[in-house]
Amino acid sequence: AQQVTLYGRVDLSIAQRANAADNTELRNGSGSRLGVRGSEDLGGGLRAVFGLEHRFDADTGAAGEPFWGGKSVVGLAGSFGTVTFGRDDNPAVKMVQEAADPWAGDTVAGNGNIYDGNVGSSRYSNTITWRASFGGLGLGAQIAEGDGLDDRPMNFAISYGSGPLYVALGLDNPGNADDQFTSVMARYTVAGVTLSALYGTGTDRNDRDVDAWLLALKTKVGGGELRASYGQRDNEGVADPFKQLGVGYHYPLSKLTTVYADLVNVKPVAAGREKTGWDLGIRHNF
Amino acid sequence: AQQVTLYGRVDLSIAQRANAADNTELRNGSGSRLGVRGSEDLGGGLRAVFGLEHRFDADTGAAGEPFWGGKSVVGLAGSFGTVTFGRDDNPAVKMVQEAADPWAGDTVAGNGNIYDGNVGSSRYSNTITWRASFGGLGLGAQIAEGDGLDDRPMNFAISYGSGPLYVALGLDNPGNADDQFTSVMARYTVAGVTLSALYGTGTDRNDRDVDAWLLALKTKVGGGELRASYGQRDNEGVADPFKQLGVGYHYPLSKLTTVYADLVNVKPVAAGREKTGWDLGIRHNF
Amino acid sequence: AQQVTLYGRVDLSIAQRANAADNTELRNGSGSRLGVRGSEDLGGGLRAVFGLEHRFDADTGAAGEPFWGGKSVVGLAGSFGTVTFGRDDNPAVKMVQEAADPWAGDTVAGNGNIYDGNVGSSRYSNTITWRASFGGLGLGAQIAEGDGLDDRPMNFAISYGSGPLYVALGLDNPGNADDQFTSVMARYTVAGVTLSALYGTGTDRNDRDVDAWLLALKTKVGGGELRASYGQRDNEGVADPFKQLGVGYHYPLSKLTTVYADLVNVKPVAAGREKTGWDLGIRHNF
Secondary structure, rough: OOOOOEEEEEEEEEEEEOOOOOOOOOEOOOEEEEEEEEEEEEEEEEEEOOHHHHHEEEOOOOOOOOOOEEEEEEEEEEEOOEEEEEEEHHHHHHHHHHHHOOOOHHHHHHHOHHOOOOOOOOOOEEEEEEEEEEEHHHHEEEEEOOOOOOOOOHHHHHHHEEEEEEEEEEEEEOOOOOOEEEEEEEEEEEOOOOEEEEEEEEEEOOOOOEEEEEEEOOOOOOOOEEEEEEEEEEOOOOOOOOOEEEEEEEEEEEOOOOEEEEEEEEEEOOOOOOOOOEEEEEEEEE | OOEEEEEEEEEEEEEEEEOOHHHHHEEOOOEEEEEEEEEEEEOOOOOEEEEEEEEHHHOOOOEEOOOOEEEEEEEEEEEEEEEEEEEEEOOOHHHHHHHHHOOOOOOOOOOOHHHHOOOOOOOEEEEEEEEEOOOEEEEEEEOOOOOOOOOEOOOOOOOEOOEEEEEEEEEEOOOOOOEEEEEEEEEEEEOEEEEEEEEEEEEEOOOEEEEEEEEEEEEEEEEEEEEEEEEEEEEEEOOOOOOEEEEEEEEEOOEEEEEEEEEEEEOOOOOOOOOEEEEEEEEEEO | OOOEOOOEEEEEEEEEOOOOOOOOEEEEOOEEEEEEEEEEEEEEEEEEEEEEEEHHHEEOOEEOOOOOOOOOEEEEEOOOEEEEEEEEEEEHHHHHHHHOOOOOOOOOOOHHHHHHHOOOOOEEEEEEEEEEEEEEEEEEEEEOOOOOOOOEEEEEEEEEEEEEEEEEEEEEOOOOOOOEEEEEEEEEOOOOOOEEEEEEEEEOOOOEEEEEEEEEEEEOOEEEEEEEEEEEEEEEEOOEEEEEEEEEEEEEEOEEEEEEEEEEEEOOOOOOOOEEEEEEEEEOOO
């Protein structure tokens, strides 16, 4: 038996980005997408799986590059976990870095420029990716072709979850001679408040040290979710660390539709750029 | 509850365009398309809506630019009407200009080069668009970002329909310093014949006056629809007005499939261009 | 009544191509695709048909060019067969050339560089294509626009099938002044082994003779399909004919999912290129 699902998301906000020129504009709040995914039971506990996910700019209707930028995989799943070929998510980003960010990298308040130290990528083409979970233990490993790079990109993540606790460790090796990034995070829910912390350290493609940390919380307030975060990224040779403070409120109109507002302040910024960003948006999943 | 629909159209004709070089070719009769649209009931009379519409050249399989050129929107609908963010139709074109043309701008006989005075566009990216209908009254208003333009494109339309009568007024302000276009139309059905008339006046991007008018009719004949139109566009500084005479017969093989033939004559045309165009096509909706 | 189907394929292999630089890589084993096709009963034995098929590189998620490279057609079907407009398969390739190849041109062992003499293309844009079958007789004819070519591409194929026997003749005229290719093939199944043979002869775009032949077999072994082929292509003015020997095993995990391994040896190859290619892949249809 085979199951095939067409799914997607359109997420648009009126926004002013921080660390950008003064320009209130319509823009993707997260990755607007259209995808097809499926699974076929092959018997004996084995399944064939595939996934295709197109990303696009919903404000203009422009396709992302590559077209199936979100995902393009086929593989097999069984007691050994799932092995996929193709363009796939970086497990270290998904399982460790995004897991520490209440925004998971989305909206103007997402901490994507903190949590990965600006080292590595969210996805790689031409990968073999393995994911498995055994009880509370989660594992992810990825190797990519690295055409034109110094070495093959390799990423690894391990996580453990139990009740209110989730901890994870990730290793990124993006494929340039010197760049690598190690991240560790913990998340704990107590009295309805989810607290998270991340620390990452590594070297960028110019072989300069980079360290980053992030503290965040989220909690339910008035039917919606209140989010807050503060983080820093400290690059060797740069006088002042990059600091980002974010707060947001995401209110679900249904399980599929959310309206949200975010506010973010960063410093330092180059001359002519805004320190403060904000957005007001709607996200609809289908 | 959410409803999602995959829909589309493939429309190809053997055609010779008017005001073009002598070249009988296969070409899109109207915008071949593939789309996904949906609506989710949020309760309390509120709905989330989204729409994605890809346009392509069915003769070659080439994607249009941008990929989701027909539509890319998300928004909310309620008693206030529908508000959408993203790339969307120009209400003045849809509610006023196309409504006066039996071809609604499609095929070689479509009056797209008459009814908008060659001012403005059928769609804009980065818009906020509002549409509402109250009884027979229809309203549409749109504002776009206008990056790189002199001012924000803004479009407005109002319509009234009652029984056999439909009248509408549209205002286009495309975003260049001087261009704007006002159009007014009426359509009336009597004894099975639908008559329509449009008058438009404005200034183009070079601040030269442009006036346009269109007279048209359509009526059922032998199970199909007979269409005819005559129109002129008069641009300041151009000696002779552009004149277009069209006739066509569109025969439905079903509610979804139509075969058609059109004939169009235009003048003046530049040396080496054809005054007469024609097509013979098939349109299939799904 | 209308039927619309969303379908596709993701096919990825770890592969080293023959006649290519030393580079083990992830690559499409066959054309990864996403398509929509449909049929509408118009009554009286008439049907409207359409088909859209996007091709992409599943290893990177990059869209093929044109986007709907696999197919983009609309047409009518009835007792006269099927007539389609748009971008469509070359009947001579589908009905004759691919029919002689156990791989039908797919994977590193496919005989696409043998069976068409490197003359012509698998598909053409801007075509009118007719296909019909009357009992065991199959017919296909295609004419394309040929913009920028010396003449209109025209392709023709006729086939006859009866029980274990299938024979077919194809004529390719790709549109350059001198290129044309005639291919004839036969396939016969005896004692569970399907034997096939093809001979093709013509002239390439430089008006030089080209001859090609292919011998192949396929048979069920251990639940999978064993394939083998040997072929040559002899181009006028080239000292040694191009020779290709291939063997493969394709094992279905289900009707929709196949794992496969192929080995291919070619000669001669230019300096620095591999004579031997191989792949190990998974193909999933949905």
